[in-house]
Amino acid sequence: MAISAEFIKITPKACEEVKKLVAAENNPDIGLRLGVKGGGCSGLSYDLKFTPTEKGDTVLDFDGFNVFMDAKSMIYLKNMQLDYNDGLQGKGFVFSNPNATSTCGCGESFSIA
Numbered sequence: 182m183a184i185s186a187e188f189i190k191i192t193p194k195a196c197e198e199v200k201k202l203v204a205a206e207n208n209p210d211i212g213l214r215l216g217v218k219g220g221g222c223s224g225l226s227y228d229l230k231f232t233p234t235e236k237g238d239t240v241l242d243f244d245g246f247n248v249f250m251d252a253k254s255m256i257y258l259k260n261m262q263l264d265y266n267d268g269l270q271g272k273g274f275v276f277s278n279p280n281a282t283s284t285c286g287c288g289e290s291f292s293i294a
Contacts, residue, residue: 188241188255188259189215189248189261189262189263190260190261191262192263192264192265194264195265196245203246211232211233212233212234212240213246213247213248214229214231214249214250215227215229215254216228216250216251216254216258217254217257234247235251237251237252238251239255257280259280260279261276261278263277264277
């Protein structure tokens with residue numbers, strides 16, 4: 182199932198990094214998988230990896246790569262923004278989720294009331 186890439190936002194800096202990482206996989210079927218799994222300080226954790234599409238995935242077409250999400254994760258990630266930070270405080274992807282009612286101190290887990 183394909184839906185608009187406006188479902189989630191990916192900043193230009195994050196797009197640039199995703200494109201580099203997808204290209205490094207050297208496999209045209211690989212895309213960015215965004216998901217949610219149980220765990221973490223606040224109950225739910227973000228899951229980000231590079232995989233091929235799986236049966237039942239929703240596919241979001243971004244400029245130069247695809248994002249894959251399962252139906253359960255879509256509920257929690259709608260309107261989420263993915264950014265990339267490469268500053269002195271650390272390097273990595275940063276999630277900004279307007280659906281989260283609380284987050285842990287490290288920002289890697291969240292809960293929804």
